[in-house]
Amino acid sequence: MESLKKVAVIGGGIAGAQAASLLKGMDVTIIAGESYLPYYRMRIGEIISGKDPQTLLMHPSSWYEDKGIRIIHGRAERIDASACRIELSDGSSIDYDYAIIATGSEARTLSLPGGRKESFVLRSADDAISLRRALSSADSFAVIGGGLLGLELAMEAAQSFSIPVSVVESAEHLLPRQLDRDSAAAVQAYLQGKGVEVLTSAETSSADDSFVYLKDGRRIPAAVLAFSVGVIPSKDIAEKSGIKSGKGIIVDHHLMTSAPRVYAAGDAVELDGRTFGLALHAREMGTAAAKAVMGEEVEYIPSEPSALLKIGGMDVASFGTIDGEMRVEADGNRRRTLFIRDGIVKGAVLINDKAGMMAVKEMIGKPF
Ligand SMILES: Cc1cc2nc3c(=O)[nH]c(=O)nc-3n(C[C@H](O)[C@H](O)[C@H](O)COP(=O)(O)OP(=O)(O)OC[C@H]3O[C@@H](n4cnc5c(N)ncnc54)[C@H](O)[C@@H]3O)c2cc1C
Structure with missing residues (x-):
């Protein structure tokens, strides 16, 4: 009997879990860089208000066992495409017939002068745990960046901790790509009513351990400081493996990278010069990559994004x-x-x- 084709999925996030769940009649391994089983990343804000990360898992471990999906918690370092082998940081390796890179993205931070020792981001369940720990003994919180994620984070903190919470946004109004000025003003008024101070046209200049200082001379209390200023595709594995990358890991409309039998999906990807950063596209690409691996004809066209925000x-x-x-x-x-x-x-x-x-x-x- 012919043995099953081996598929290695690098990254157990939204795209990786989606791809793995759709691969039928194949021997699937997810190399998951985090210590958790795949979880709903979009809901990690709930950890700040005290939710146990285990309640955010997409499926229990028995679900993967039943489907024959193996999960290895570890970090893939390099792909040797000529040998069809993935090297892990613990020195072990995994052979594959097909690989799907779904390494996601990392939160961007800003380096501010002023000697501040600690700042936070919200990208993983562990980030949320660290933030919750810091906020529970802090007397103020500032979020740099008034995008969808920054606003959710500020709102979550304001609802869970009775401390002053501020959002510092450099644009003239909140969410300039998603909202017109008047709608943004309505959102801002609502946030202020819930105890979130919103500062727009606010450029940061420096930060110490107590405050963030703005270029116009204002200072914002910030015993805890978080950055929510966008993401950077996690493409190191491609760079170390000689796989073409630019802003992200470059794929064509079949989600094929420059290496044979290696596909990529999700936030890590660059397609037609564009990077993504939305769960919608991560899920779509995970689906498309799984289909491509199973030999189906795939021509991936990203859907038009929509932004849905629930603020309280x-x-x-x-x-x-x-x-x-x-x-x-x-x-x-x-x-x-x-x-x-x-x-x-x-x-x-x-x-x-x-x-x-x-x-x-x-x-x-x-x-x-
Ligand atoms: C708090 C929050 C709220 C969000 N809300 C929304 C929303 O409302 N709507 C929306 O569309 N999007 C939202 N997003 C964005 C969305 O979560 C991402 O677009 C999506 O998670 C991308 O999926 P992905 O699988 O490409 O990457 P990820 O989900 O980031 O998963 C990548 C995984 O790969 C792992 N990894 C990285 N490198 C390696 C390696 N070398 N070896 C092994 N593993 C590795 C990472 O640790 C991670 O677990 C939100 C994001 C956050 C953080």
């Missing part, structure tokens, strides 16, 4: 391009803004309008 009791959704003539409908705390260019609906922002979400999403790209 406020629901915010943003679709398409936030640019063009605005049509606003507001009613109490519900607000719907459509962006129209050349008679076509290009984008939309909805606040507290969950019921209208599907219908509005359908309108994007169609005549108004």
Whole structure:
């Protein structure tokens, strides 16, 4: 009997777990760099308010055993594509017929002068545990970066710890890529009402162990400081293995890297000069890479992203391009803004309008 093809998936995040779960009739190993089984990364903010990381696991260990998926907790260092072998940092190695690199991304930080000793990011369950520990004995918290993740983090901290929480954002208003100015003002007012101080047009200049200092002379209390200023694709393994990379690990529309039988998926990837950073694309690419490995014809086209944000009791959704003539409908705390260019609906922002979400999403790209 012919033996099963061996597939090694490097990274047990969203893309890696998705790919592994879809590979049928193959001998699958996930090389997971973290000590946990694959978990819902998007929910790690809940650890800050006291949730046990084990409750965020995608599946219990028996699920992987039943599917015959082996999980090795370790770090893949290098791929020897000519020998079809992955070398791990503990000196062991794994042979493969196909490999999928799904190493995700790392949180970016800023290096600020001023001698501050410690700062945090929120990327992994362990990061969330460290943040919770630090916040539980702190008297203030500042988040640098008012993107989706920064706002969620600030809100989670404000709800769980009775300390001043500030968000420092360099743009003129919050979420400039996802929201128009008025919708952003509504979000900002809501956050302020929940005890999160939002500073916009705020450029950081330095930080010591107590404060973050802004270029305009203000200082923000920051016994604990976290950065939420974007991500950097984790491409080191490609660099060490002679696999083509740029901003990320370069793939074609079949998710093939420059090495034979080696695919890549998720945040780690660069496709047509673009990197990603969303669970939506990580899941799609995990699916596409699994199909490609199983011999199906794959032509991956990334879906149009949408941003959904739940800030305490406020629901915010943003679709398409936030640019063009605005049509606003507001009613109490519900607000719907459509962006129209050349008679076509290009984008939309909805606040507290969950019921209208599907219908509005359908309108994007169609005549108004
Ligand atoms: C708090 C938070 C909230 C988020 N919220 C949203 C949201 O609301 N909507 C959305 O679309 N996206 C969200 N994201 C982004 C989303 O989580 C990522 O886009 C997604 O996780 C990317 O999946 P991935 O599999 O490519 O990488 P990851 O999920 O980052 O997984 C990569 C895994 O590979 C491991 N790894 C790295 N290098 C190696 C190696 N050499 N050997 C072995 N293992 C390795 C890493 O440790 C990690 O476990 C959020 C992210 C965070 C942190």
